[in-house]
Amino acid sequence: MPEAGVSRTLALAWGLAAAPQRGPKRELTLERVVEAAIAIADAEGLAAVTMQRVAQTFEFSTMALYRYVATKDELHHLMLDAAMGGAFFAVETTGDWREELGSFVRQLVVGYRRHPWTLDIQLVPDIHMMPGQIRAAEQGLRVMRELPLGPDAKLGVLSLLAAFARGQATVEREVLAGAATPPGTRALIEEAVTPAQFPQVAALVRSGVYFGDPASDAGSPGAGSAAAADPVDDADEMLEFATQVLVSGLSAILSQMPEAPDAAAPPAPDPTPPEAYEAAEAELREHIELRKRTQRRVRELEREETALVRARDRAKEFAKAYAKRSRAQG
Template structure:
């Protein structure tokens, strides 16, 4: 009797775990890679991954990917029924604003701002929802407290770089790392409506220190800071948007590209867009992998190369 293709993938993954090629906690290849490796449709690879998750062999972690589970249950032995946890509440006297903010950040990191609610924070802390309002007036106020705390997580140990460019690079990379840790953070407020967050000012102070020796007036300095921040935030916005797109469509970025490959090829073949067609031809079968970290570094380097020309004109004689 022929074995279904998805079952062959399931058996192979189990074998890799059994012989140690895949260890608990290892991240699984994407469904696109599995489909290519096995020569099957994406739907077949997706079905295999879903079955392994249902059986507890793999576990899907929100916003992270699919990983080998820490312990693999026997497929022949059903998992014991979980006992309902006792609905115990923590004493409200132990509740602090800091604990509320930290719990809210953990929820937003896992589920995005759309998954954040005062009720959810209270449930995570095992307190009554109304108790949280004694420390935070509203969800909007909570989000600002979260942003301030997140921006302030990473500091700048001494000694500071002596070179202006190294100072700005350090600040920009620290901000980018912060957005990487908290993808929701770039969504909190638009560039045109900055918020009075001391955590964010920690980063801008580094850039002010870099620009101070050049004698730029306040408007020129702020223009530079806005330009640099917009590059970082502008890229970081897509960290959360990609997750939102995956949740809305059920497709990873690779699967989405595969689904739209024929439409892209038709545009290239139309002859109306020779630049696009030539680029697609150069990529060939390998395609293009969008690497936001690489784009961040490219943009930062390009901006600072241009800024160096401007600063040379303002260097005191």
């Protein structure tokens, strides 16, 4: 059982919730349940993920699935952590924090593109405490390890980048899902948005960029031939441009600090891939062993509690019988 104040979802995510003592536990695991739910969401969207549908994947009853996840919201949050939790990417070490930070942002957006249904899941505070999100945070903070920023500032930058990636992916999905602007709507906006009232927006309306047309200005992001009108290509270009703006802005701020990143000491070398693998494997084994010990102790305490309850009940019955005999004898 999770500690007081720890949600069941968080305990499940970290492997600290006791495994079910009944049901098809040998054939089914929480990890397989989450993987099956992700596969359904990838193919058909989040709305298709129901407890009944996931249970049917394993030819089990819906009630059997409830032994592993208590609610659909709980399942959704476990899916989000597994799909977007940093295990799917690794930022390559280049020695240039700007490149690495840009790569971190781009890979977050790629994760949302692979699993667009994650954008439909409402974020809750526990999400940021789940193991996958901690791994993702580790990636971002590792990139910033040599920057002259305090812990609060680094977390602030990390939150900004995560919010940007989610917002960028949301806009991309809406644009890709939307149809071209109807001619009537376009004509209305062109007439209503006059240069006198909206000089800046009107210029974009007249050029067609406001409606998603390719930019004609060669110096603008997304400029090019008609082929550049491909929404996917345009999204990639805008993502690259926006990422450069974010990273350049952070670089400009850091350049005003006493110790600019360029003047800082060279970053400490990362462990080699074999060393990183061995460390991760050792940490995983330690975590699994801790979970097993915790679950064994929980079961021991449950048995002790059951024995104490039975002893209490027997003592209670004995006391009642003793009192009854005493009244009868008196």
